[in-house]
Structures are given as C-alpha cells and as structure tokens.
Amino acid sequence: MNDKTFKPFLDTFLRAWKNSSIIELETFISTDYQAREIRDEEVVDFGYEESIEGWKQGFDFVKKQRAEWEIHEVSIIPLREGEVMAILSATIVMNGKALETCHLFFDTFKKMEDDNWKLMRSYIEAGVVRGTDLKT
DSSP: OOOTTHHHHHHHHHHHHHTTOHHHHGGGEEEEEEEEEEETTEEEEEEHHHHHHHHHHHHHHHHHTTOEEEEEEEEEEEEETTEEEEEEEEEEEETTEEOSEEEEEEEEEEEOTTSOEEEEEEEEEEEEEOOGGGTO
C-alpha cells in the first residue's frame, strides 16, 4: 500500500474503539456508511444512525461490565486508490477471560477529499468461533 496515512489512521480508530469512546469513534464513520451484519441466520442491513446506536450500546456494556476490547488486525487489503479494507476480529474480555466468540469485521475505509479517512462500509460476521486462524 502506497498511502502511508492509513496505518496511523487505523491505529487511532482502534484506540478510540478500545477506549469505548463514542465521541472519537463517530468522527471516523461516514454519514453515508452502510453495513450488513450476519448473526446466526439473521441478516441485518443498517446505516450510520443505527451504527452509532450499536456502538453506544456496545461501549456502555463494556464500561458497565468493567470489561475491555480485544481487537486484532487480521489483514489490511488495498482495494483501489484511496480505499482500503481492514479485516478485524473483536471480542470482549471480562474478568481476564475473552469470550469464546468474536465478531469479524470487513471494514472498507476511503480517503476523503480533505485527506481524512472514513469508514464507508462494513460486512460483519457476528458470533464467529475464535481460533488461531483469526489471530485471536
């Protein structure tokens, strides 16, 4: 990948996530955001507003449980000029023990005209069994 700005951006994005900071995280998500989540047999499509609400609920849960996020970069794939997919696995650690499942995120980020990166699209597999293939 030729663009040296993506990795520092992703590190900042992940830091906001790990800190459960909705104020920070929402600045990284495009208002045109579109996503699809697969949970068991259920397929749910949603946009920016639903995404922010979901992040708020997740962050509130982590804070109330005094838990923390365990997030791993599985892969970073340049898609086209100014567009990168980050494949991330995320789970919650409570009382020092990670949950047995994780969510696998296929997140597409785009470099905007102002040179800032924004999360544009996500495909999310929820409840994936954790394993060494996912670096978790």
